[in-house]
Amino acid sequence: MRSRPxxxxxxxxxxxxxxxxxxxxxxxxxxxxxxxxxxxxSWGQFWETVASPRTLAACRLSFGAAFAAAAINAVFGLxxxxxxxxxxxxxxxxxxxxxxxxxxxxxxxAGIALTTLYAGNGWLGRFLEPRGIKxxxxxxxxxxxxxxxxxxxxxxxxxxxxxELDRATEEAAATLGAGxxxxxxxxxxxxxxxxxxxxxxxxxxxxxxxxxxxIFIAGNMPxxxxxxxxxxxxxxxxxxxxxxxxxxxxxxxxxxxxxxLINLISRRARAVPAG
Amino acid sequence: MSIVLDRLFKRFDxxxxxxxxxxxxxxxxxFVLLGPSGSGKSTVLRLIAGLTEIDQGNxxxxxxxxxxxxxxxxxxxxxxxxYALFRHMSVAENIEFALRIRRVAPQERRRRREELLxxxxxxxxxxxxxxxxxxxxxxxxxxxxxxxRQPEVLLLDEPFGALDARIRTxxxxxxxxxxxxxxxxxxxxxxxxxxxxxxxxxxGVMNFGRLLEIGPPQELYLRPQTEFVATFLGTANLMVGEVxxxxxxxxxxxxxxxxRGGVAGVPRRVQVLxxxxxxxxxxxEDALAWPLLGEGVVEAxxxxxxxxxxxxxxxxxxxxxxxxxxxxxxxxxxxxxxSRSQHQARRFPLQAGDSAWVGVRRVHAxxxxxxxxxxxxxxxxxxxxxLDLGGRIASLAHARLTILGGxxxxxxxxxxxxxxxxxxxxxxxxxxxxxxxEDPLEAVVRETTRQHYDLLxxxxxxxxxxxxxxxxxxxxxxxxxxxxxxxxVPSKLLICVAVGEPGKEDVVFAGRLARHLNAQAxxxxxxxxxxxxxxxxxxxxxxxxxxxxxxxLEGDHDLVVVGAPLVxxxxxxxxxxxxxxxxxxxxxxxxxxVRAHEVLA
Numbered sequence: 046m047r048s049r050p051x052x053x054x055x056x057x058x059x060x061x062x063x064x065x066x067x068x069x070x071x072x073x074x075x076x077x078x079x080x081x082x083x084x085x086x087s088w089g090q091f092w093e094t095v096a097s098p099r100t101l102a103a104c105r106l107s108f109g110a111a112f113a114a115a116a117i118n119a120v121f122g123l124x125x126x127x128x129x130x131x132x133x134x135x136x137x138x139x140x141x142x143x144x145x146x147x148x149x150x151x152x153x154x155a156g157i158a159l160t161t162l163y164a165g166n167g168w169l170g171r172f173l174e175p176r177g178i179k180x181x182x183x184x185x186x187x188x189x190x191x192x193x194x195x196x197x198x199x200x201x202x203x204x205x206x207x208x209e210l211d212r213a214t215e216e217a218a219a220t221l222g223a224g225x226x227x228x229x230x231x232x233x234x235x236x237x238x239x240x241x242x243x244x245x246x247x248x249x250x251x252x253x254x255x256x257x258x259x260i261f262i263a264g265n266m267p268x269x270x271x272x273x274x275x276x277x278x279x280x281x282x283x284x285x286x287x288x289x290x291x292x293x294x295x296x297x298x299x300x301x302x303x304x305x306l307i308n309l310i311s312r313r314a315r316a317v318p319a320g
Numbered sequence: 321m322s323i324v325l326d327r328l329f330k331r332f333d334x335x336x337x338x339x340x341x342x343x344x345x346x347x348x349x350x351f352v353l354l355g356p357s358g359s360g361k362s363t364v365l366r367l368i369a370g371l372t373e374i375d376q377g378n379x380x381x382x383x384x385x386x387x388x389x390x391x392x393x394x395x396x397x398x399x400x401x402x403y404a405l406f407r408h409m410s411v412a413e414n415i416e417f418a419l420r421i422r423r424v425a426p427q428e429r430r431r432r433r434e435e436l437l438x439x440x441x442x443x444x445x446x447x448x449x450x451x452x453x454x455x456x457x458x459x460x461x462x463x464x465x466x467x468x469r470q471p472e473v474l475l476l477d478e479p480f481g482a483l484d485a486r487i488r489t490x491x492x493x494x495x496x497x498x499x500x501x502x503x504x505x506x507x508x509x510x511x512x513x514x515x516x517x518x519x520x521x522x523x524g525v526m527n528f529g530r531l532l533e534i535g536p537p538q539e540l541y542l543r544p545q546t547e548f549v550a551t552f553l554g555t556a557n558l559m560v561g562e563v564x565x566x567x568x569x570x571x572x573x574x575x576x577x578x579x580r581g582g583v584a585g586v587p588r589r590v591q592v593l594x595x596x597x598x599x600x601x602x603x604x605e606d607a608l609a610w611p612l613l614g615e616g617v618v619e620a621x622x623x624x625x626x627x628x629x630x631x632x633x634x635x636x637x638x639x640x641x642x643x644x645x646x647x648x649x650x651x652x653x654x655x656x657x658x659s660r661s662q663h664q665a666r667r668f669p670l671q672a673g674d675s676a677w678v679g680v681r682r683v684h685a686x687x688x689x690x691x692x693x694x695x696x697x698x699x700x701x702x703x704x705x706x707l708d709l710g711g712r713i714a715s716l717a718h719a720r721l722t723i724l725g726g727x728x729x730x731x732x733x734x735x736x737x738x739x740x741x742x743x744x745x746x747x748x749x750x751x752x753x754x755x756x757x758e759d760p761l762e763a764v765v766r767e768t769t770r771q772h773y774d775l776l777x778x779x780x781x782x783x784x785x786x787x788x789x790x791x792x793x794x795x796x797x798x799x800x801x802x803x804x805x806x807x808x809v810p811s812k813l814l815i816c817v818a819v820g821e822p823g824k825e826d827v828v829f830a831g832r833l834a835r836h837l838n839a840q841a842x843x844x845x846x847x848x849x850x851x852x853x854x855x856x857x858x859x860x861x862x863x864x865x866x867x868x869x870x871x872x873l874e875g876d877h878d879l880v881v882v883g884a885p886l887v888x889x890x891x892x893x894x895x896x897x898x899x900x901x902x903x904x905x906x907x908x909x910x911x912x913x914v915r916a917h918e919v920l921a
Contacts (some may be wrong), residue, residue, distance in 0.1 A: 064677075209401065213400045213402060213404035214400070214404045214405070214406060214407075216371050216391070216400075216404070217398065217400060217404040217405075217462075217465075217466075218406075218417070219370075219371070219391040219392055219404075220369055220371070220391050220392075220396055220397065220398045220466075221393070221417055221418035221421065221465065221466075221468070221469070222392050222393075222418050222421045222422060222469065223392065223417075223421050224392060227421060231406075231417075232406055234359055235325075235406075235408040235409075236407070236408060287817075
């Protein structure tokens with residue numbers, strides 16, 4: 046691998062060296078302690094911790110809810126980005142600013158606010174629960190919280206791409222006979238897929254690691270509404286450091302490979318189509 | 321007729337972008353819309369394609385009224401300046417797009433696609449992505465895509481705007497050949513006149529939303545009817561002259577009328593056009609067989625390939641006022657653009673500073689003398705109002721406008737002129753500014769001797785309106801618009817014919833102005849004023865009372881037009897007492913004083 050000549054930053058050697066050093070200090074060393082700590086366990090103990098029904102249930106919930114939340118965000122984030130980019134309405138800038146709020150808000154605040162809303166006696170829960178929809182203290186609540194924290198990712202990745210789209214292509218499609226629906230599906234959507242996929246990945250990654258907002262609304266019942274990060278915390282509180290790191294390691298490996306997979310898929314989608 | 325546009329109007333934010341455009345394009349015709357950027361030509365195309373909603377007027381394609389039809393159903397092929405290809409599709413998919421939408425069978429689609437790729441000269445590139453193609457190739461794909469479903473009409477919006485010169489010429493030929501082969505009715509929009517000349521069967525020139533003239537390229541170049549077309553197509557020498565029964569007179573020089581244009585008859589003012597190639601330049605007087613303009617000095621000679629371009633400076637000729645090339649401010653000479661073949665240039669070499677005799681082989685008289693306005697822009701309330709109204713009238717009438725700085729210290733004048741320039745930049749045929757100096761009247765005199773002006777716009781001071789008017793009228797041979805206070809552009813004119821009958825110059829000029837402003841006019845006739853002072857007094861009362869009554873009955877008249885019989889009184893022009901009285905009465909209306917020449921003469 047050689048550097049491309051003419052870059053603005055100093056040579057490949059220096060840049061790569063700095064990158065590696067930085068990654069090592071910030072990412073690799075902390076992660077390696079994870080491995081080292083886990084290594085104090087025997088294979089049997091490791092397996093017991095990792096394959097316990099409680100751990101598996103937590104992982105299932107974490108990945109399932111994160112995926113569901115990211116999927117919801119992919120659809121609605123796209124919609125929000127579309128409205129913000131394509132329409133001019135009073136208060137547009139305010140709405141645009143509100144989108145970033147989940148970034149800025151301490152996640153615990155978000156969790157408490159959502160719990161208050163969706164609890165049996167909350168503003169929304171009051172109407173939902175009589176109809177048999179329980180949100181707070183259920184997996185559904187987890188999805189709601191994760192959707193909340195993930196929204197800005199999709200909106201902010203799709204918005205600039207949407208702004209850059211050449212309106213003339215839509216007009217060209219219209220003069221070629223394509224109706225509104227066809228223009229959207231055949232012309233606009235394909236251009237937005239890569240950005241939406243990136244947004245989805247980011248929202249998914251964020252949701253996997255989310256802790257603060259979830260623990261309030263989830264109720265944290267083992268086997269039912271307990272997410273993996275919380276399980277790790279519980280292990281830590283029980284001074285089971287090795288057990289905690291074991292779960293963390295597996296969770297980390299799973300997340301990393303999933304993200305890698307998604308990135309590969311979206312890269313393929315972005316590639317130039319062949320004849 | 322394939323394309324019929326019937327009085328199209330389009331406004332954006334209250335700004336008329338397309339202003340009363342009517343056009344008929346015949347079957348299989350290649351029509352080019354030419355105009356500077358911002359002239360509304362692309363908007364016209366978008367109105368035809370249905371991409372922009374029509375405010376007023378009709379579009380008919382092959383006899384079918386499509387004014388309210390969606391773009392999908394108009395059967396129009398459109399090619400955009402920046403290609404607008406679908407980047408996520410291959411070239412083949414791009415071309416097949418329209419067919420796919422119409423659910424054409426795959427086999428037929430493939431056959432058509434190959435045919436089109438062949439037509440635009442891209443055989444074998446169907447599998448590529450648009451990104452892998454050069455700009456010229458991308459535009460060929462866009463053309464093929466637009467032609468895929470055999471549209472009735474092909475519209476091209478500056479299709480070569482983003483391409484370099486060599487590719488342009490190449491693509492131009494391709495498009496012309498394809499258009500001939502398919503016999504498809506085409507409208508091509510461009511700002512490049514070379515392109516327009518080469519491609520067009522017929523040409524339309526647009527400026528500021530108006531379609532000024534339509535005709536074959538040669539016709540428009542040789543015999544333009546408007547000042548804008550004369551100066552926009554090619555290089556022009558344009559002067560104010562006079563039509564006489566014998567031909568055209570430019571100051572003391574008489575030309576036989578070599579091209580038709582305007583009715584000969586009574587002497588009247590016209591704009592006289594001659595092209596650089598119509599100018600004969602010789603080193604001695606005897607060598608010239610053409611009407612002579614005089615002896616001048618070569619200012620610049622440029623080698624431009626196949627010919628030589630000369631710019632000559634001639635001393636002032638009495639009665640000749642140039643419009644183009646514009647005389648520099650304060651200069652008392654005339655500039656003439658000439659061109660010579662390289663053969664001639666070698667035989668009689670001329671360098672800057674050499675003197676040469678200048679003759680003109682042929683001239684053409686424009687039938688529409690464009691309006692030309694002079695505004696005095698001082699700092700007072702009414703003078704600012706005058707600047708504002710004058711500017712808006714000029715932009716509506718597409719006039720030439722010169723702003724004189726007026727009094728005040730230098731920095732203030734400069735900033736005022738700069739502001740006016742920024743505000744009025746659009747909508748004018750030309751805009752000049754000049755410092756006014758200490759005495760504004762002197763500046764007016766200086767300016768009107770340099771160029772002809774139809775109208776001087778000036779603030780009407782609260783007192784001595786009549787005296788100011790008299791002095792301003794004396795400064796030149798222009799009409800005078802007095803503005804007392806800020807107000808809207810006049811939409812109703814009250815024309816008071818104080819002297820003579822309707823049809824005389826006041827009505828004619830007011831009518832011209834009304835047409836430009838889209839205004840309604842009411843003509844109020846006053847009996848000719850005989851010497852009898854009582855009769856005169858009555859007429860005056862009638863006039864004043866009439867205007868007051870009319871403003872009560874019909875709402876405001878925003879502009880009062882009076883014919884001004886200028887009476888020479890001890891060597892000074894004096895306004896008739898009638899008009900003086902009227903000026904005293906009409907404190908809140910702008911007043912247009914139209915000079916009645918015959919009285920002064």
